Amino acid sequence: MENNRLLSLRSASVGYGNRDVLRDYSLDVARGELLGIVGRNGGGKSTLVKALIGLLPLRTGSLTFYDRQGQPSIRPSIGYLPQLNRIDRAFPIQVGEVIGSGLTGYVGGEEPSVLLQRAATDLQIADLLPRPISDLSGGQLQRVLLARAIVSCPELLILDEPNSYLDESAELLVCEAITQRHKQGATILLISHDRESVGQQANRIISLD
Numbered sequence: 001m002e003n004n005r006l007l008s009l010r011s012a013s014v015g016y017g018n019r020d021v022l023r024d025y026s027l028d029v030a031r032g033e034l035l036g037i038v039g040r041n042g043g044g045k046s047t048l049v050k051a052l053i054g055l056l057p058l059r060t061g062s063l064t065f066y067d068r069q070g071q072p073s074i075r076p077s078i079g080y081l082p083q084l085n086r087i088d089r090a091f092p093i094q095v096g097e098v099i100g101s102g103l104t105g106y107v108g109g110e111e112p113s114v115l116l117q118r119a120a121t122d123l124q125i126a127d128l129l130p131r132p133i134s135d136l137s138g139g140q141l142q143r144v145l146l147a148r149a150i151v152s153c154p155e156l157l158i159l160d161e162p163n164s165y166l167d168e169s170a171e172l173l174v175c176e177a178i179t180q181r182h183k184q185g186a187t188i189l190l191i192s193h194d195r196e197s198v199g200q201q202a203n204r205i206i207s208l209d
C-alpha cells in the first residue's frame with residue numbers, strides 16, 4: 001500500500017456538536033481499490049465520507065492525498081453520490097443540469113456534452129434529460145445522481161448507498177457502471193449497510209459499527 005496510496009486518514013476525530021462519531025480513526029485507501037464500507041445504521045459511514053470529501057472538518061488527526069509517485073498532493077477529482085434522502089426533490093432543476101453540475105471544474109480533454117450524453121446513456125436516463133427532477137421516481141433520481149457522480153470520470157468515486165430505490169434491472173445497470181469505472185482506473189468507495197451486496201464487488205471491506 002505505501003507506494004500505491006491514494007489517501008491516508010490518520011488518528012482522525014470527526015463529529016457533530018460536542019459528540020465525536022469517529023474517534024482516533026485511521027484508514028488507508030490504495031489507488032485503484034474498490035473498498036466496501038459497511039456497518040449498521042448510524043455507524044458513521046456517511047460521516048467518514050463527509051470527512052474524506054471535506055464537508056466535515058477533522059477535529060484532530062490528518063487527511064493526506066498522494067499522487068502517482070507517492071508524494072503528498074492536492075485532492076484528486078472526486079465524484080460523490082450522496083444518500084437520496086438528503087436531496088431536495090422540490091428544487092427547480094432539470095435532469096441535464098443536475099448531471100452537468102458534475103462537470104463543474106472539469107479540465108480533461110473530452111467534450112462536456114459528449115461526457116454528459118455517455119453517462120446518461122450508460123444509466124439509461126438519456127430520455128429524462130429535459131425533465132425536472134420533481135417528476136422523477138426514486139430509482140430514476142438515484143440514477144441521475146449516479147450519472148452526476150461519474151460524468152467527469154473522477155479519480156475517486158464515493159458512492160453512498162448506490163442501490164437505494166433501485167429495482168433489480170437498475171441495480172444491474174448501476175453495478176455495471178461502477179465496474180466499468182473501476183476497470184478504467186477509478187478508486188471507488190462503496191458505502192452500504194448491506195454487506196452481501198458490497199461483498200460481490202469490493203476488493204476489501206471495512207466495517208463501522
Ligand SMILES: Nc1ncnc2c1ncn2[C@@H]1O[C@H](COP(=O)(O)OP(=O)(O)OP(=O)(O)O)[C@@H](O)[C@H]1O
Nearest residue numbers: 016017021039040041042043044045046047048193
Ligand atoms: N448533521 C448531523 N448532526 C448531528 N448528528 C448527526 C448528523 N449526521 C449524522 N449524525 C449522527 O452521527 C451518527 C452517524 O451517522 P451517519 O449518518 O454517519 O451514519 P451511517 O453509518 O451513514 O448511517 P446510515 O446507514 O443510517 O446512513 C448518528 O448517530 C447520527 O445521528
